[in-house]
Amino acid sequence: MEYPDQSGFRQRKLQPRVRMRGTGTDSGEPGQLFDDTSAGQNSGPGGKGPAVYPGQNLLSDPMSNLAMAYGSSLASHGKEMMDKNLDRFIPISKLKYYFAVDTVYVGKKLGLLVFPYMHENWEVRYQQDTPVAPRFDVNAPDLYIPAMAFITYILVAGLALGTQNRFSPEILGMQASSALVWLIIEVLAVLLSLYLVTVNTDLTTIDLVAISGYKYVGMIVGVLVGLLFGRTGYYLSLLWCCASIFVFMIRTLRLKILSEAAAEGVLVRGAKNQLRMYLTMAIAAAQPIFMYWLTFHLIR
Numbered sequence: 001m002e003y004p005d006q007s008g009f010r011q012r013k014l015q016p017r018v019r020m021r022g023t024g025t026d027s028g029e030p031g032q033l034f035d036d037t038s039a040g041q042n043s044g045p046g047g048k049g050p051a052v053y054p055g056q057n058l059l060s061d062p063m064s065n066l067a068m069a070y071g072s073s074l075a076s077h078g079k080e081m082m083d084k085n086l087d088r089f090i091p092i093s094k095l096k097y098y099f100a101v102d103t104v105y106v107g108k109k110l111g112l113l114v115f116p117y118m119h120e121n122w123e124v125r126y127q128q129d130t131p132v133a134p135r136f137d138v139n140a141p142d143l144y145i146p147a148m149a150f151i152t153y154i155l156v157a158g159l160a161l162g163t164q165n166r167f168s169p170e171i172l173g174m175q176a177s178s179a180l181v182w183l184i185i186e187v188l189a190v191l192l193s194l195y196l197v198t199v200n201t202d203l204t205t206i207d208l209v210a211i212s213g214y215k216y217v218g219m220i221v222g223v224l225v226g227l228l229f230g231r232t233g234y235y236l237s238l239l240w241c242c243a244s245i246f247v248f249m250i251r252t253l254r255l256k257i258l259s260e261a262a263a264e265g266v267l268v269r270g271a272k273n274q275l276r277m278y279l280t281m282a283i284a285a286a287q288p289i290f291m292y293w294l295t296f297h298l299i300r
Contacts, residue, residue, distance in 0.1 A: 098143040098206060100133040108138045109145055113217050114241065116248045123255060139252075143206065146213025153179065153216045153294075156223050161225065162300040179216075179294055186212050186290065188285055194257075197275050203256045211252060215245050215287045219295050226299035234299045240286035249284035 112119055125137045134142040154176045161167040161175075187208045194201065218241025226234025257280050258273065 006098055033262055042233075094204075094206065095143070097131075097133060098141065098210060100135055101142050101144045102135040105135045105138060105142075106145060109134075109142070110217060112132060112138060113145075113214055113248060114221070114244055116244055116251065122251045141207050141210035143210050143213070146210055146216065149216035149220060150179065150213060153220050153223075157298055160223055160227055164300055182290060182294065183209070183212060186286065193282075197272075197279055199257055199279075201256050207256075211249065212287075214248065215291050218242065219243050219291050221297050222291070223298055226295075231299055234295075238291065238295065242291055243289070245287045246284050249278065249287055253280045253283060 122139055124139045125132050131137070131140055134140040134144075154172065157175050158167060158172050161171060187205065190208050190212075191205065192205070218238070219239050222234055222238035225237035255275050
C-alpha cells in the first residue's frame with residue numbers, strides 16, 4: 001500500500017527549492033553588491049547642492065585677496081630696490097654702452113691698436129653731452145675688445161704651454177688669475193694717482209679697465225709670432241706692439257688728463273700740468289712692462 005503522505009513527502013524531497021545567489025525572495029530585480037555613495041560625496045550637508053571645499057572659501061575671502069595683493073606689491077618693491085642697489089655697484093645700463101660695437105668698429109680699432117701712427121683725430125665725439133656709441137666712433141673706449149682679447153690671450157697661453165709639454169689646468173689657471181690681478185692692481189694704482197694729483201677728468205673706472213685691457217691685443221700678437229718664428233720673432237713683434245700701445249695711450253689719455261692747452265700742443269707750464277704729463281707718460285710706459293712680464297715665459 002502507498003501512503004499519500006509518504007508519496008507527497010517523497011515528491012517534495014525529490015524537488016527541492018533552488019534559490020539563485022544574489023536574488024531576493026521578495027523582489028524580482030537583482031540586488032546591488034555595493035552601495036552608491038557618489039551622491040553623498042558630491043552633495044553638501046543634507047544631500048542638497050554641491051559641496052563647498054575649504055580652499056574655495058579661502059580664495060573667495062576678501063582678506064586673503066588683500067594679503068595676496070600686498071605680497072605681490074612687496075615682492076615688486078623688493079625687486080626694484082635690488083635693481084637699484086645692483087646698478088649702484090654694477091652699472092648695467094653703462095655696460096651696454098661699452099659693448100655697443102659692430103664688425104667695422106672692431107676691425108678699425110684693432111688696426112688702430114697695432115698701427116696708431118697715422119691716426120690724427122683722437123677726440124671722442126659727443127651728442128648732447130653724451131659720448132656716442134663705440135660703433136659710431138673709433139676713439140670711444142669699449143669693453144668688447146679687451147674682454148675677447150683677455151680670453152684669447154688665455155687660450156694662446158694654453159697653446160704655447162701645450163707645445164712645450166708644460167700644460168696643466170693649474171698652470172693655466174694661475175696664468176689667467178695673475179693677468180686679472182695685475183689688471184686690477186693697475187687700474188687701482190691709476191685711480192689712486194689721479195686722486196693724489198687731483199685731476200678733474202671724466203675718466204671712469206670702466207674707461208680705465210677698457211684702455212688698460214687693450215694691451216692684450218699686442219700680447220696675443222707677440223706670443224703667436226713667437227710660436228711661429230721663435231724668440232727673435234717674439235721680441236721683434238712685441239717691440240712693435242709695445243711702441244704702438246705706448247703711442248695709443250699717450251694720445252688717448254692726454255685729452256683726458258692733461259689740460260686743454262697741453263692737448264692742443266701748447267707748451268706745458270706749471271707744476272700741476274707737469275705732474276699730469278708725468279702721470280700720463282707713466283701710465284703709458286707701464287703697458288709695455290706688463291706686456292713683457294705676462295708673455296716672456298711663454299716663449300722658449
